[in-house]
Amino acid sequence: MFRKRKRRTSIKPYRAGRFAGYRQGSPGAGGPEAGAPEAGGPEAGSPETGSPGTGSLTRSLEDNIALFRNIFQQDDTLTLRELDVPGFGKACLVMIDGMTDSDVVNDNIIQPVLMSGRVPVREPEDVGQPKVGEQLKAGGQPEVRGQLEVGGQLAVGGPPEGSRLPEDFKEGRAAWFQKCIIAAKAVSRSSDVSSLCQAVIDGDTVWLLENEPEGLIIDSKGWKTRAIDEPKTETVVMGPREGFNESLIMNLTLIRRRIKTPNLKFEFMLIGRRSRTRVCICYLKEIAKESNLRELRNRLEKIDIDGILSSSYLRELIMDSPYTPFDLTGTTERPDIVSANLLEGRLAVLVDGSPCAMMVPFLFVEYFQANDDYYTNFYFGSLNRILRILGFLFTISIPGLYLSLVTFHHEMVPSSLLMSIYAARQGLPFPTVIELIVMLLLFEILRESGTRLPAFMGQALSIVGALVIGQAAVEARLVSAPTVIVSATAGITELVIPRIKFPSIMIRVLLLLMSSLLGLYGFLFGLIGLLLHLVELRSFGVPYLQGIMSFKKQDLKDTVFRGPWWTMRTRPRNIAREGEWVRQQKGSGGTGK
Amino acid sequence: MKLPKICILLGMLLLLYGCWNYREADSLFLVTGCGLDYDFEKDRYRMTVEIAAPEGSGKNVEIKPKILSADGDTVFDAVRNIIRISSKRLYWGHAQAYIIGRNLAEKSILPLLDWIIRDAEPRETVVLYISKCETAEEIFKEKIPSSRMLAYGIYEMTTSAVSVPKAPYVQVYQLYGMLTSDTGVAYVPAVDITREGGSFTPIVTGAALLDKERLAGFLSEEDTRSLLFLRDEIKGGILPVKTGSGPMSGYLSLEIFKSSTIVTPVFQEDRMSFKVKTALEVAVGGEYEQEKYLSADQTAELENICSQFLKNKLEDFISRLKQDYGLDAVGFGEVLKRRKPGLWKEVKSNWNEETFRDIDVQMDVKVTLRNTGQYLKGL
């Protein structure tokens, strides 16, 4: 882990190739931090890490090529491009088709290499500095080509003599290629087969040379990614429309573009013995709580799993209370939400290949917050929040309350209402509790099939659902009309907050069962238990219910109500670092305040 | 440690699934009201209940009133015996009117009152009536043309008495309070049957005066209004005032907006008297002899006439209360108890019989005219 961090400081440009380096350091080159705990570092070279090759390259190119062929047996995406470099002999490019950017390979690797034997002799002082890249960047290749053509002096018989390029050849020919020829932004050397293999898998190109025990790992990653568009699940009325896609680096850019401070930190980790997924912890160094960060790193390092395909894998692996149905980590596909969370002092975890970022700590009240609240008028935002809270309360309680009122506490229903329920229930075959359970189940089935169904089949589903369940069942006197109304209300209110769907289904059923036992008292016991469970939960040490029912004025600003921005002077308690609670200095902003 | 906790809840729910009090609405009959009588020949209570019974099937279920009755050794026994006829359990949570027949009320109302308060189902806010007919059964057994619940009709007549103060609205918990007070005098609304156009309609009219647990007599609607004035229970309604004499002359209706009555004991030279101060704020709702009362002076005159009229009414009522019944329905005793607890202890043992008959009452009625409706000048 530490190696990654160390490397980060030395490599500046961020793009897909930003990682090229860290893998090729030979194991154990820990440097000063070698004593730090390293929980199953992925490059430990153990057999499970997924890199089949071990050992080092040999001097024979034939052997090396055979080695790679052997490792990537039956993998026909492996592409070997053999070259004959004038003056150097045979060379070979090893890459995987589809993972590499053809332009980079063609223009920045093959072309300079092929030309290298003909390059006019340069002054020694030019050598050793990564001028080539810059030159290419500035002028582009045509200039080089032109130069060659004009010069017409083809330096055949490339084997460089010591007098020509004395500095570079001291380090070996590979180093010379690395520094002087290859026009890629990150090139490193390695002789370790496993790291070379890993590089190939990651989409880099490995460059092998005859009679050279070191290979070059050239950054040439490039593949197609989805365009940045608005997430389907989190639409917003007013506000940014960008959403994460599956490329980690792209996602990080989206965050970086919103918070432009060097204090925004991105720490990388590799998780997954086989998938070797890159995972990034982002935080704002001055605001995030150090202890939370340490805890998060700790928990992530403890993970031992063979594959991570989405951030949801991580969420379940690092939850404080693994059995709770509630989310203890936030999740979003929107960079603006992640940025807002970072600014509150939270930590975000992004996973390569998953558009969902995970944020910790997560509080219960965040279920009811939506980014739209912050982009619209604060009255409207507060109203929406209250509606969401009501929606949650309704969806968990309506079936249970209805059941206990009509089967236990008839005295609480107004006489006229009881009469109509009474009339509606005449001659029905099933007890209310069974009716309710079946109807709720049917609703969930409809909902679930609606989610997975192709859009063109949706209509059929809704027609059948509405007609059969809504009308025919009542008319055939299988279920009573009030039951249909109640379960439909519970189902609709459940959709006010899609994220809390599962816990609310579970609580609703539990409360329903409790109500069928002891009526309203059972319902109340269920609520007591629910509150108890919520109270005992913690997300990264922060009490889950923090912020709800607080009497402190400042705490209420962003919980049940969305206060105007000028009043939100502090960050939520306990989340940001001690003493870093002030979001706005007093008097700043809020004209007229 | 969370999984076991979830197991606790689930295990308890699944293993011990028993719902003792789970009752579907359709397994019950809703009782809307009941009447209680005593059959002195058979020496048994007779309970008549009105239930809301479903009629029809399929989608066209209608709720119609149905009358059932049964005998029993006690009230509760009679209640349970009805189940044998009705085949479903009776549910009392929505019953509003409990009627006691006059025959039984002359003995005691306690059997029913005790059951209402003790049992969990009947509510404390229901109203107990005393029937002016011999039995309560008569009231229920009369044919009702409509599908309305008779008991609810009776109850609504009482609650609407706020704007027509002709019957008191006494809920059972208030009745209990009156009966357990030191004077032990209470009043409840009375029900009777009117015969209009061949159909019999129950009507709530006047009040029944109770001495301890026994019926002492019925008060007319006018007396009931006086009683309500004295007890400061008037919240609105119409006060017809007769300003002249002879037929068709000088009835004036006053709409009451505000009314307050304060009773204070006065002691003068060993003699106890009570001062009743009634203040009324009214508007002229309708009058017959218009020309008379339009100027400011005339308004004052009108106020005087009305005050005098009401004062006479009230004084008349109190004197009749003293002579005919000897029952302190107005609650002078309660006032004395709060003001002079020491003195009360001495007189309370024979308050109704002696002291109350002796006391003087000084009436002070003040009627204030708020407006005369939309009319400035009459025809």
Add this chain to the structure above:
Amino acid sequence: MPRQKEILSNWSGISLLGMFMMGTSIITMAGKDAGMDVLLALPMAAVANILLAFMYTRILTLYPGKSMMDLQEMIFGKLSKLFYLLTVWIALHVATMTLILFGEFIQVVSLPETPRYFICGFIAALAIWLVKDGLEVMGRWAGFAFPVFLLIITGVSLLSIEDIRLDTLGPFLSKGLHPLLTGTFPLIALGLAFFTEVFNHLGNSRKTFRVFLFGILLTTFSLFFVYLRNISVLGMSFTQSLYFPSYAAVGIINIGNFLQRIEVAVSVNFILVGFIRLSICLYVASKGISRLFGFQDHRAITAPVAFLVMAFTLFAFRNIVELSEWVNSTYPYYRVPFLFFLPLVTWVAGEIKARKDRRKATLPPAL
């Protein structure tokens, strides 16, 4: 599993205290035998409670962070086991009473056919869960439930304004001082002694007394309004003749024929506060028992102690008549030795020991 020291916030402390003190009075109207004088008894009892709170605060602050049991262990050594035993006894007794009242209330008021042990079982299971989660969770739970409780009390009392008849109040002190005293005594919350096991967890031990004071005042105010409402709505005689006057008083509310039949709000309130009362008793009992046996952690013993309480409910009182007679006439006196003299002895002994310790500390060692 050693856990880090649990810390109660001040509000949690106030909530626990308030809910514990309301415990059963909110529904049974303790002290209603005093008649009208109970309204005067409430402030008198508050004064007595504050005096008691002085003593309990002193016990807690002699050695900050030490509970009364810790103190007893320091002072009496082996003998302290006797003290634990007495505390456990009374805690179990109060827990049993609370649990029975729960069962009886629910049974009498709305679920007559449901067996009592079944209702009790649910509540006991929840209480075990709460107590096992520890004091901090308990405090936070109370911190959430207490505002709900106060909100319901206020709302319901506001709704019954229409039915309140203040002219039915009085006469006060018509029968001399005796009823006042008999009304005051049950209202004195000797149960506060249990909080000497709870408030040693308060985050700021210097604010202990403030927490006591605020809790007592809040409770007295709430109870006063509840009592006033009940008496003025139902009338004194009806109030006295009911087991659960609050329930009846709220059942009378009828606003525009729409807002009516809301007496279940009282049940909610009673279950919330009674639940905390039960949990505190269970906490103290299991703590005492684990100390008796020399266990480190009370959590392992909580569940069996709760079973024991459940078993006691089966035979302790035959019915609510016996229970209410006991609660009204015997219990207020019976609890005195356990909840008053026991802390008193501890306090006096602790005071002496603290003096000695302080002298020892100031004296130069080994002269």
Add this chain to the structure above:
Amino acid sequence: MLKIAFFITIITIFVFVDLIPALRRRNIRYAAAFLAFSCLALSICILTELGVKIPSPAKPIKTAVDALLRR
């Protein structure tokens, strides 16, 4: 009968929650206390179910207090 079943159920649940972890951690004394208390509770339950009148401590205390205060 249901009463005993109910008691046994609740106790069994907590056997899983409390007793078995205690045994696993070799906390014999916890386990012993757990078993002792649970058995006591269960036997009280069974006795009452069998119709045995267990004398309640409330009664003697009541007579004692009455004797002390209202001589």
